[in-house]
Structure formats: structure tokens, C-alpha cells
Amino acid sequence: MGLQAVVGGFRGAVPLPGLPDAWYWSPVRGIEFAAALSADGQRLLHSAAPKYIASIASSCPTRRRSSG
Structure with missing residues (x-):
């Protein structure tokens, strides 16, 4: 299995607009x-940060936003 399939299969992973083979996901609240x-x-x-990457992915139309 290739890296594209693995990362693309992460729960909630969505492509980052304008970047080929790039994804955003947030497995738990507060960590992106x-x-x-x-x-x-x-x-x-790979990059991980508390609520930092959301500004990069905010233009992604398929990103699910949680309330609260």
C-alpha cells in the first residue's frame, strides 16, 4: 500500500487545496x-500542532468544522 492510500485513508483526512499529494486531518479536538x-x-x-494548521486548511471546502 502506498503512502497516498495510507494518509488519504486517515479518518477525516481531506486534500489541501493547491498542493498535490497533501492532506489535513484532526483526529482529536485541539490537535491538527x-x-x-x-x-x-x-x-x-508531516507536521502536527495544536490549532495551528487550521489556518492553512481553512479554505478547504470539504473540511468538517466541529461546533464548540
């Missing part, structure tokens, strides 16, 4: 993740 494949598709560049 973003990841992108390297140009050769062999490495996953």
Missing part, C-alpha cells in the same frame, strides 16, 4: 495534522 508527499513520493513530510 498536515502532511505532504515528497517530490519522489517516497517520503511523507
